[in-house]
Amino acid sequence: MTIYNFSAGPAVLPKAVLEKAQSxxxxxxxxxxxVMEVSHRGKPFIAVAEKxxxxxxxxxNVPNNYKVLFLQGGGRGQFFSVPMNLAQRGNSCDHxxxxxxxxxxxxEASKYMQSNVVANNVKENGLIKVPEQSEWKYDEKxxxxxxxxxxxxxxxxxxxxxxxxxxxxxxxxxxxxLSKKIDVNDFGIIYAGAQKNIxxxxxxxxxxxxxxxxxxxxDTPAVFSYAEQANNDSMYNTPPTFxxxxxxxxxxxxxxxxxxxxxxxxxxxxxxxxYKAIDNSSFYSNQIHSDNRSKMNVTFxxxxxxxxxxxxxxxEEQGLKALKGHRFVGGMRASIYNAMPVAGVEALIExxxxxxxxxx
Numbered sequence: 001m002t003i004y005n006f007s008a009g010p011a012v013l014p015k016a017v018l019e020k021a022q023s024x025x026x027x028x029x030x031x032x033x034x035v036m037e038v039s040h041r042g043k044p045f046i047a048v049a050e051k052x053x054x055x056x057x058x059x060x061n062v063p064n065n066y067k068v069l070f071l072q073g074g075g076r077g078q079f080f081s082v083p084m085n086l087a088q089r090g091n092s093c094d095h096x097x098x099x100x101x102x103x104x105x106x107x108e109a110s111k112y113m114q115s116n117v118v119a120n121n122v123k124e125n126g127l128i129k130v131p132e133q134s135e136w137k138y139d140e141k142x143x144x145x146x147x148x149x150x151x152x153x154x155x156x157x158x159x160x161x162x163x164x165x166x167x168x169x170x171x172x173x174x175x176x177x178l179s180k181k182i183d184v185n186d187f188g189i190i191y192a193g194a195q196k197n198i199x200x201x202x203x204x205x206x207x208x209x210x211x212x213x214x215x216x217x218x219d220t221p222a223v224f225s226y227a228e229q230a231n232n233d234s235m236y237n238t239p240p241t242f243x244x245x246x247x248x249x250x251x252x253x254x255x256x257x258x259x260x261x262x263x264x265x266x267x268x269x270x271x272x273x274x275y276k277a278i279d280n281s282s283f284y285s286n287q288i289h290s291d292n293r294s295k296m297n298v299t300f301x302x303x304x305x306x307x308x309x310x311x312x313x314x315x316e317e318q319g320l321k322a323l324k325g326h327r328f329v330g331g332m333r334a335s336i337y338n339a340m341p342v343a344g345v346e347a348l349i350e351x352x353x354x355x356x357x358x359x360x
Contacts (some may be wrong), residue, residue: 087143099154179264181264194243196337199243267296268295287301299329
């Protein structure tokens, strides 16, 4: 049986990447040791780190006036790292709340500065929608503006970049980075936990514009200081070397398979197939407005919640893993990141049709 893993994160990795890591696990790069057993300051691992950064810069076309940092702490670590690095006490920041993760980011940032919510989701014809920027109430003097372009829990995606004038845009791209082309110049900071499209958990990537480095509060811990990490090539402390190595393999894989142009085309195709199946059914429904449907995390509900456990049990038997929706949302969630093949989405659709036929 072919297994398809729809986990929201830690999520599926490309099979070719796992096979390469497997072949190198005991004897990496002719060293006679695993990559997990070598010094992060030795020349062999430094070469891994430098290539990973160069490949990520190529994939995203990162300009020279941005630093790329490979850090620890995940997305949550950046919820407090951003305010500590960008604002002194007494400053304020703006937040768009479009789902669970952007809401948590507000709570964390408010421990360090005043956090203003410019807008929350609205309902339009019973569907959840992110309001247009013309409806926001934002501060032109804010230290930064923070939003989450893709809400993993809620299945909500924002397909445009807010225009904030001189206020730096900070984006939590944990669940949609590398899924499509973006213009890095639109952002002051991009950060992402690795465990969706980059690699395994334990690593976070921060892309930060040079002029936003060195603004940190005096009480910012050195390990979370962008300046300290930039000055030490992300090795102020011992980094998560195995996660960094695997991320580098993923970057290689993406470059060898058409880059972000190819990933975007495939991701749009997968999402269109699954949403079409939901929309053409009277048994399944999606509660997100078409303008904000996520291409990475497709949430859907069954007509009868009493059938949820049966759906999950039978889908597991068919090799369709981790379809249970987040506890805050309920229903189902199919995470279809870069490494999920079209065949996996097609298998899910066939199962959904059969389940509807027998239980509808």
